[in-house]
Amino acid sequence: KNEVEQSPQNLTAQEGEFITINCSYSVGISALHWLQQHPGGGIVSLFMLSSGKKKHGRLIATINIQEKHSSLHITASHPRDSAVYICAVTGNQFYFGTGTSLTVIP
Amino acid sequence: EPEVTQTPSHQVTQMGQEVILRCVPISNHLYFYWYRQILGQKVEFLVSFYNNEISEKSEIFDDQFSVERPDGSNFTLKIRSTKLEDSAMYFCASTLRNSLNEKLFFGSGTQLSVL
Numbered sequence A: 001k002n003e004v005e006q007s008p009q010n011l012t013a014q015e016g017e018f019i020t021i022n023c024s025y026s027v028g029i030s031a032l033h034w035l036q037q038h039p040g041g042g043i044v045s046l047f048m049l050s051s052g053k054k055k056h057g058r059l060i061a062t063i064n065i066q067e068k069h070s071s072l073h074i075t076a077s078h079p080r081d082s083a084v085y086i087c088a089v090t091g092n093q094f095y096f097g098t099g100t101s102l103t104v105i106p
Numbered sequence B: 001e002p003e004v005t006q007t008p009s010h011q012v013t014q015m016g017q018e019v020i021l022r023c024v025p026i027s028n029h030l031y032f033y034w035y036r037q038i039l040g041q042k043v044e045f046l047v048s049f050y051n052n053e054i055s056e057k058s059e060i061f062d063d064q065f066s067v068e069r070p071d072g073s074n075f076t077l078k079i080r081s082t083k084l085e086d087s088a089m090y091f092c093a094s095t096l097r098n099s100l101n102e103k104l105f106f107g108s109g110t111q112l113s114v115l
Helices: none
Strands: A004-007 A010-014 A019-025 A031-037 A043-049 A052-056 A059-064 A069-074 A083-090 A094-096 A100-105 B005-007 B010-013 B019-024 B031-037 B043-050 B053-057 B065-068 B075-079 B088-095 B110-114
Touching: A004 A083, A010 A019, A019 A031, A019 A083, A019 A100, A031 A069, A043 A052, A043 A059, A043 A069, A069 A083, A094 B043, B005 B088, B010 B019, B019 B031, B019 B088, B019 B110, B043 B065, B043 B075, B075 B088
Parallel strands: A010 A100, B010 B110
Antiparallel strands: A004 A019, A019 A069, A031 A043, A031 A083, A052 A059, A059 A069, A083 A094, A083 A100, B005 B019, B019 B075, B031 B043, B031 B088, B043 B053, B065 B075, B088 B110
């Protein structure tokens, strides 16, 4: 069973497009993390959310605790945004989604 | 920005051998974690460590695994007798406080190949 589900699994976008990646979870959580995994494998934490909305540059993350759902938005997408985006939640331990592979085409 | 560093970046070992993966967390961080990612699969939590003891561990973290903070800077993951299925990328991470409400800082990973 997957405690964290992400959609879509793969996403291809044209440069400049607005992108949304979704995450749903089935466990009680204290926080939700959005992570970015680069093609070389390294992982960078983008956001940690426990409620509401956060914005950093062109990235926006929202969470709805009641609906157990979070979204990651990328505005004005750029080829350098190409990466795997991973949703992870912390309940009694960490649970990771399988990731969304994003390719932004120039 | 401060970094979590992991060594080696690649490790090749024979099945049955012991391996030690090393991590240097960010210096003022107190909580440390190991994760692994088998090729093509999702990241999996292995263990969290605080105050010189394991605070949480997953089902994956069986008796073949151990963690240690041998000095004030290093955090190690030991696999006693490696199996083929231990081949994966192993990530170390650290946080200043309890991770439930803290941003995670990841190392760049150690790719372990068990032959």
